[in-house]
Amino acid sequence: MEHDFDKTPSYFNTEEAFEKYLGMTSYYLGLQKCAEKLIRLASPKSVAELGSATGATCIRLAKRFSDVRFVGIDMRADVVAIATSLKENLSNLSFVVGDMTQFVKQPIEEDFLLMLYSYHHIIDPLANKVDFLADAYHNMKKGAYLCIAETFIPDSASGLSDKDAILRLWSTRKDEGFASTFWNALNALDTDSIIKTQAIAEYCGENEYLAGKLVAERNDEFLIQPAWLIEKGKLAGFNVILNQAINSIEDRIILFRK
Numbered sequence: 001m002e003h004d005f006d007k008t009p010s011y012f013n014t015e016e017a018f019e020k021y022l023g024m025t026s027y028y029l030g031l032q033k034c035a036e037k038l039i040r041l042a043s044p045k046s047v048a049e050l051g052s053a054t055g056a057t058c059i060r061l062a063k064r065f066s067d068v069r070f071v072g073i074d075m076r077a078d079v080v081a082i083a084t085s086l087k088e089n090l091s092n093l094s095f096v097v098g099d100m101t102q103f104v105k106q107p108i109e110e111d112f113l114l115m116l117y118s119y120h121h122i123i124d125p126l127a128n129k130v131d132f133l134a135d136a137y138h139n140m141k142k143g144a145y146l147c148i149a150e151t152f153i154p155d156s157a158s159g160l161s162d163k164d165a166i167l168r169l170w171s172t173r174k175d176e177g178f179a180s181t182f183w184n185a186l187n188a189l190d191t192d193s194i195i196k197t198q199a200i201a202e203y204c205g206e207n208e209y210l211a212g213k214l215v216a217e218r219n220d221e222f223l224i225q226p227a228w229l230i231e232k233g234k235l236a237g238f239n240v241i242l243n244q245a246i247n248s249i250e251d252r253i254i255l256f257r258k
């Protein structure tokens with residue numbers, strides 16, 4: 001089986017790759033679970049997930065909240081096709097091909113915008129991310145939420161180009177990717193299964209570390225620091241409802257409200 005694992009989004013190229021690797025890590029599953037808790041608290045009528053990839057998060061949420069309408073938006077037609085085929089007969093969920101930076105330039109009906117590992121894909125320069133926040137604030141309804149859930153460069157780093165701090169963090173993320181994938185993938189206590197699981201976990205850990213190198217080079221992975229996002233969100237007009245780490249390897253949720 002051939003896959004292009006050169007960059008993080010490629011985990012989302014096929015359902016099979018996603019299920020085997022990133023979809024089993026503690027950090028991905030942790031963010032999903034926390035986003036679910038926040039949706040339960042906010043009790044929106046409708047949710048738009050921006051950068052919905054193969055739809056794992058939207059599908060999970062649409063099953064949990066059958067009276068909430070969900071739409072998943074992604075710019076790649078191939079992953080939208082996968083998501084659409086996986087949603088089966090869930091009538092409260094649809095997927096569309098679209099650019100999230102354009103989506104926020106129109107009046108936004110949904111009262112909860114969820115971005116799980118997608119805000120950092122708004123490409124440099126950082127002004128593009130600032131414009132996104134301003135557009136979202138302008139076009140969201142009063143009381144609507146914007147939830148940004150992803151990995152951040154730590155505030156303790158000296159800046160976005162502090163490669164040492166970034167690579168140090170990603171070497172820990174590599175270990176966590178390995179460990180959590182190993183234990184989540186292990187489903188039979190026979191030797192073959194353990195060896196196979198070991199290979200999957202190594203692949204996941206190594207690819208997480210490769211993603212960290214891209215983060216350090218700002219190559220396809222344009223991560224930011226929490227303090228920066230809080231400052232720019234406030235400048236756009238948002239109230240900060242939550243700014244909370246979900247683990248010790250810098251996965252975090254920032255929840256804004258208009």
Ligand SMILES: C[S@@+](CC[C@H](N)C(=O)[O-])C[C@H]1O[C@@H](n2cnc3c(N)ncnc32)[C@H](O)[C@@H]1O
Nearest residue numbers: 051052053057074075076099100116117118121
């Ligand atoms: C890491 S994945 C998101 C995973 C997904 N939210 C989940 O929970 O499974 C990032 C996704 O954002 C999408 N993306 C990046 N830039 C985008 C844009 N400007 N508009 C729409 N989608 C975008 C990519 O195609 C990719 O599928």
